[in-house]
Amino acid sequence: MVGDVAVGGGAPITVQSMTVTKTADHEATLQQIYALAAAGADIVRCTCNEPEAAEGLARIVPRSPVPIVADIHHQYRRALEALEAGVHCLRLNPGNIRNPEHIKLVAREAKDRNVPIRIGVNGGSLHPDLYKKYGDKVTPEAMVESALQEIAYFDDVGFDLIKISVKASSVPLMIEAYRQLAEVTDHPLHLGVTEAGPPPIGTLKATAGMATLLAEGIGDTIRYSLTADPVEEARAGRQLLETLGLRERKNVDLIACPSCGRAEVDVFTIAQDAMTAFGERKIPLQVAVMGCVVNGPGEARDADLGIAAGNKRGHLFVKGQNVMVVPEDEMVDTLIEWAEFIHEHGAEAALDRAVATKDAAKRAADEDRDRNLDVRGDDANASEAVIAEIRRSAN
Numbered sequence: 001m002v003g004d005v006a007v008g009g010g011a012p013i014t015v016q017s018m019t020v021t022k023t024a025d026h027e028a029t030l031q032q033i034y035a036l037a038a039a040g041a042d043i044v045r046c047t048c049n050e051p052e053a054a055e056g057l058a059r060i061v062p063r064s065p066v067p068i069v070a071d072i073h074h075q076y077r078r079a080l081e082a083l084e085a086g087v088h089c090l091r092l093n094p095g096n097i098r099n100p101e102h103i104k105l106v107a108r109e110a111k112d113r114n115v116p117i118r119i120g121v122n123g124g125s126l127h128p129d130l131y132k133k134y135g136d137k138v139t140p141e142a143m144v145e146s147a148l149q150e151i152a153y154f155d156d157v158g159f160d161l162i163k164i165s166v167k168a169s170s171v172p173l174m175i176e177a178y179r180q181l182a183e184v185t186d187h188p189l190h191l192g193v194t195e196a197g198p199p200p201i202g203t204l205k206a207t208a209g210m211a212t213l214l215a216e217g218i219g220d221t222i223r224y225s226l227t228a229d230p231v232e233e234a235r236a237g238r239q240l241l242e243t244l245g246l247r248e249r250k251n252v253d254l255i256a257c258p259s260c261g262r263a264e265v266d267v268f269t270i271a272q273d274a275m276t277a278f279g280e281r282k283i284p285l286q287v288a289v290m291g292c293v294v295n296g297p298g299e300a301r302d303a304d305l306g307i308a309a310g311n312k313r314g315h316l317f318v319k320g321q322n323v324m325v326v327p328e329d330e331m332v333d334t335l336i337e338w339a340e341f342i343h344e345h346g347a348e349a350a351l352d353r354a355v356a357t358k359d360a361a362k363r364a365a366d367e368d369r370d371r372n373l374d375v376r377g378d379d380a381n382a383s384e385a386v387i388a389e390i391r392r393s394a395n
């Protein structure tokens, strides 16, 4: 348990993020913790790098909406102060606190308080002896050995409330390190690609590493380490778990076609506008934005709700059934309004609501479909003409 959040042992995978404020500034830090919790963080980590930070934690912990982890770097005294402040978990980096007696002292104090510790091995700050032993390189084996050494110190004092991470900025390296670690320990694992960088590439790297491991059943908590507002980290973490079906959906799942020669609107703009309009609304539905009424409703028939563009108008459908037609500039607002209705009353009620409009909506959709096929033909992307040209030049 990290506070009241269960970790490991079949508990739901949880999302962590980290504040970037000075922990000593407890008001600013609490404000950020609330923002992170609202964006999907289940657990938040704050740095405890100076005595004033520990004092800040003493003020933050009782008022935080989520459990707090204190991040300790070089000084074991900060760990003792953070425990005194009432934190729910410590994070220690074995590459930074190198005196086994200090580590054991912290473990004993944590044990007395029933507070777990994360052993946070980091590829970038591996102990020099291990670095040397593995040929002046950071290898998965070196990272796992570092974690096991640390676990041994904790075993010495009978402390086993441990969670482990072996993060690296290289995605293949962290994947392999976690795989090897999962083979040799049953302790819960915290996943992350460290120093992933700014979005979108940072998000992509972190997703590649963490999703691969989660799909293999490895990992109990996750953190996106992005060079960005930490709210983005929390949001990305939550979205990843929802996308993989590892957490119950709380947010909208917006699907959209990639657009093509058949599109009758600017799908990119409408999908983006819809995403912005849904914003932080907690509507756990799948909503589709499709560029044409020829293929859109069919391809998105499993969505709870969708809209497909016709001739300067949008065809709204619920569970694949046409329900109404709206002018093009009302497509996004209509989606939001119907999504809220379905969220509150259910899809059946939405279909009942459309009883007076659905026949006309179906006829209008068929009209626009036929018109699109007339104007753009069966080969809207002109692929056949291009292929003919390729064949001509090949001869």
Ligand code: SF4
Binding pocket: 257, 258, 259, 260, 261, 262, 263, 264, 290, 291, 292, 293, 294, 295, 296, 299
């Ligand atoms: S055929 Fe229609 S729904 Fe499919 S990608 Fe093209 S515009 Fe989008």
